[in-house]
Amino acid sequence: xxxxxxxxxxxxxxxxxxxxxxxxxxxxxxxxxxxxxxxxxxxxxxxxxxxxxxxxxxxxxxxxxxxxxxxxxxxxxxxxxxxxxxxxxxxxxxxxxxxxxxxxxxxxxxxxxxxxxxxxxxxxxxxxxxxxxxxxxxxxxxxxxxxxxxxxxxxxxxxxxxxxxxxxxxxxxxxxxxxxxxxxxxxxxxxxxxxxxxxxxxxxxxxxxxxxxxxxxxxxxxxxxxxxxxxxxxxxxxxxxxxxxxxxxxxxxxxxxxxxxxxxxxxxxxxxxxxxxxxxxxxxxxxxxxxxxxxxx
Amino acid sequence: xxxxxxxxxxxxxxxxxxxxxxxxxxxxxxxxxxxxxxxxxxxxxxxxxxxxxxxxxxxxxxxxxxxxxxxxxxxxxxxxxxxxxxxxxxxxxxxxxxxxxxxxxxxxxxxxxxxxxxxxxxxxxxxxxxxxxxxxxxxxxxxxxxxxxxxxxxxxxxxxxxxxxxxxxxxxxxxxxxxxxxxxxxxxxxxxxxxxxxxxxxxxxxxxxxxxxxxxxxxxxxxxxxxxxxxxxxxxxxxxxxxxxxxxxxxxxxxxxxxxxxxxxxxxxxxxxxxxxxxxxxxxxxxxxxxxxxxxx
Numbered sequence: 001x002x003x004x005x006x007x008x009x010x011x012x013x014x015x016x017x018x019x020x021x022x023x024x025x026x027x028x029x030x031x032x033x034x035x036x037x038x039x040x041x042x043x044x045x046x047x048x049x050x051x052x053x054x055x056x057x058x059x060x061x062x063x064x065x066x067x068x069x070x071x072x073x074x075x076x077x078x079x080x081x082x083x084x085x086x087x088x089x090x091x092x093x094x095x096x097x098x099x100x101x102x103x104x105x106x107x108x109x110x111x112x113x114x115x116x117x118x119x120x121x122x123x124x125x126x127x128x129x130x131x132x133x134x135x136x137x138x139x140x141x142x143x144x145x146x147x148x149x150x151x152x153x154x155x156x157x158x159x160x161x162x163x164x165x166x167x168x169x170x171x172x173x174x175x176x177x178x179x180x181x182x183x184x185x186x187x188x189x190x191x192x193x194x195x196x197x198x199x200x201x202x203x204x205x206x207x208x209x210x211x212x213x214x215x216x217x218x219x220x221x222x223x224x225x226x227x228x229x230x231x232x233x234x235x236x237x238x239x240x241x242x243x244x245x246x247x248x249x250x251x252x253x254x255x256x257x258x259x260x261x262x263x264x265x266x267x268x269x270x271x272x273x274x275x276x277x278x279x280x281x282x283x284x285x286x287x288x289x290x291x292x293x294x295x296x297x
Numbered sequence: 298x299x300x301x302x303x304x305x306x307x308x309x310x311x312x313x314x315x316x317x318x319x320x321x322x323x324x325x326x327x328x329x330x331x332x333x334x335x336x337x338x339x340x341x342x343x344x345x346x347x348x349x350x351x352x353x354x355x356x357x358x359x360x361x362x363x364x365x366x367x368x369x370x371x372x373x374x375x376x377x378x379x380x381x382x383x384x385x386x387x388x389x390x391x392x393x394x395x396x397x398x399x400x401x402x403x404x405x406x407x408x409x410x411x412x413x414x415x416x417x418x419x420x421x422x423x424x425x426x427x428x429x430x431x432x433x434x435x436x437x438x439x440x441x442x443x444x445x446x447x448x449x450x451x452x453x454x455x456x457x458x459x460x461x462x463x464x465x466x467x468x469x470x471x472x473x474x475x476x477x478x479x480x481x482x483x484x485x486x487x488x489x490x491x492x493x494x495x496x497x498x499x500x501x502x503x504x505x506x507x508x509x510x511x512x513x514x515x516x517x518x519x520x521x522x523x524x525x526x527x528x529x530x531x532x533x534x535x536x537x538x539x540x541x542x543x544x545x546x547x548x549x550x551x552x553x554x555x556x557x558x559x560x561x562x563x564x565x566x567x568x569x570x571x572x573x574x575x576x577x578x579x580x581x582x583x584x585x586x587x588x589x590x591x592x593x594x
Contacts (some may be wrong), residue, residue, distance in 0.1 A: 284578060
């Protein structure tokens with residue numbers, strides 16, 4: 001099947017690399033709005049609508065995907081990783097409408113959270129209804145928190161690590177994780193003021209145990225250039241415990257691996273005339289499989 | 298929905314208890330071949346075919362389910378936990394035929410292995426195709442191995458624990474687990490002979506590091522009457538690692554929890570005219586969910 005990638009950020013680069021190595025897939029190309037070597041211009045994507053079996057959309061959830069996925073889902077089978085949890089139902093509806101109109105299949109909000117972690121929460125809630133269900137994230141880089149720090153006056157660059165306390169079993173969500181920030185400040189910036197602004201930032205940092213370290217651009221590049229992440233979904237009713245653990249050196253590589261498997265599923269669903277939008281919770285795992293599922297039972 | 302249980306062993310008792318506590322379910326009754334208090338006679342099960350929304354079949358995989366599931370699937374929505382891995386494809390075919398004939402829905406081979414562990418293996422194979430995939434079982438009681446010991450001349454009762462070595466990463470499957478056996482022998486039995494027969498038993502024990510302890514009936518009852526189990530499915534490609542862990546005080550309780558959730562799914566699938574046989578790999582998790590899946594995304 002011919003798969004194309006839209007967007008050439010970290011996620012898009014990982015997706016293109018994985019598609020190239022997948023025996024049952026061919027990388028049709030990477031579409032980008034920026035005029036970069038070895039990319040196809042995004043403006044011309046409609047010209048290829050009959051040549052591509054599925055598109056992997058690697059845009060951001062804040063601005064790109066809410067518009068791009070419904071627009072493209074009318075003309076292509078698509079997969080996205082829309083991850084604003086509170087808006088998934090609305091996104092699903094928008095995409096479902098246009099995919100149904102065009103007779104295409106869209107898999108939305110694929111990845112590990114939302115995605116694999118969502119599946120684990122739903123299985124756990126069904127199987128252990130009286131269990132205590134918790135999601136821990138990290139240790140890993142949170143792009144959203146890093147971006148929030150970068151918007152503060154006087155900040156040149158920043159990297160925020162979310163660090164879970166797996167031993168914490170109380171009910172205060174702010175105690176499950178602490179936050180560690182590595183910040184490059186402008187030469188004449190008021191570091192005390194930056195630190196105060198970070199630690200008191202509503203939703204992102206206020207209420208959390210937050211540490212702020214000022215570092216040089218070189219140190220940030222050398223020691224904090226990767227995108228490690230991971231986490232755990234744990235459900236325990238005192239008698240039975242089920243747990244999903246992820247430990248990722250590269251969050252974009254792992255997420256892209258899920259998107260590529262979902263592109264296979266989108267193409268297969270569409271081949272069976274199953275059109276409209278699906279989340280991973282609407283999708284039997286059979287559609288992701290490379291081989292005979294009975295061999296893996 | 299009205300759910301009935303077939304069989305009153307450990308699994309059936311757990312399933313009946315869970316159905317009773319499930320707000321969206323009513324326990325129609327427990328069918329048994331043995332004439333026991335509070336059970337309905339299995340011989341008369343056909344009389345109730347229009348009153349039951351799904352049957353949870355709690356028979357054994359060796360003798361009961363290969364016959365019982367295809368027979369009942371023509372007349373009821375059914376769920377079973379057929380767990381002879383090598384024969385699942387054949388069992389699925391048999392059940393599919395009769396469920397299709399009767400316009401009913403059957404979920405076969407539900408549980409944790411096959412079941413949740415199968416799902417995890419299929420997800421891992423799709424997402425990390427270059428990963429090393431391993432399944433560890435235990436520490437827990439293996440019914441199959443315990444039964445195999447019980448069949449040896451001079452053995453009154455036995456309990457076999459499968460004990461994983463999570464640190465073992467080599468390629469010899471016999472090194473991933475060791476086996477510990479607690480055996481009650483007849484008074485005049487040749488214990489050395491029993492131990493030899495256990496340790497050299499093909500498939501079950503030969504090749505494994507096996508310890509045999511002779512104990513009294515009282516000790517077996519006091520210290521080994523439970524059915525703890527668990528295990529891990531691990532997939533690691535050196536960059537990303539995903540892992541599903543289970544730790545169960547009661548294997549029957551946890552397995553029954555899965556069967557009960559699958560009974561909900563069988564009923565719902567049938568209400569949508571989705572008939573025939575399904576494994577958990579053919580089933581979107583949405584069908585198991587108690588609430589709105591978007592709340593758990």
